[in-house]
C-alpha cells in the first residue's frame with residue numbers, strides 16, 4: 001500500500017518544505033491541480049530534480065486534449081498523470097497510449113462517477129489505475145467512506161482513495177486494501193506534517 005502526499009492550495013515554498021519534511025514516509029508526491037495552475041510545469045520539473053527517487057503524480061485532471069496534456073506532464077518529469085473518468089473514451093485512449101509510449105501511468109479520477117457501467121467501459125479501454133475520490137467541495141457533506149469501495153468491487157483495477165482521509169479514518173479504509181492512500185490536508189495542514197505522514201505510513 002503506497003502513501004501519496006497531495007500538495008494542494010499551497011505556495012511553491014510550502015510544497016517544497018512539506019515534501020522535504022515528509023519524504024521518508026511518502027511513496028508518491030502529488031502536485032495538486034491548483035498548484036499546477038499557479039506554477040505550471042515548472043514545479044513538476046523542480047520536484048523531479050529535488051526528489052529523483054520518489055514517484056511524482058501530476059494532478060492535471062485532464063478532460064480533453066489528452067495527448068497534449070499527458071505529454072506535457074510526462075515530459076516535465078511526472079510518472080503518473082490524472083485524467084477524469086467522465087472524459088471522452090477518445091481522450092482516455094489517447095492518454096493511455098501516450099503513457100505506454102513514455103513508460104508512464106494514467107490514474108483515472110472517478111470524481112462524481114457513480115455508475116459501474118462506466119467502470120466496465122474504463123476496463124474495456126485498458127485502464128489499470130483508478131481513484132475513488134470525494135472532492136474538496138463535496139467533503140462538506142462527508143469525507144471518503146468505505147461504502148465507496150462498492151463502485152470498484154469485482155473489477156480488477158489498482159485502486160487509489162482520496163477525500164479528506166486522516167489518521168482517524170485510515171484504519172477502516174485500510175481493511176479494504178486499496179493500493180494507494182492519498183492524503184492531503186491531514187498532512188499539509190498538520191502542525192507537524194512529518195509525524196502525521198510517518199504515523200499514516202506505519
Ligand SMILES: O=C(CO)[C@H](O)[C@H](O)COP(=O)(O)O
Pocket residue numbers: 006007008030032059134135136162163164165182183184185186
Ligand atoms: O485531488 C484533490 C482535490 O481535488 C486532493 O488531492 C485529494 O482530495 C486529497 O486531498 P485531501 O486529503 O485534502 O482531500
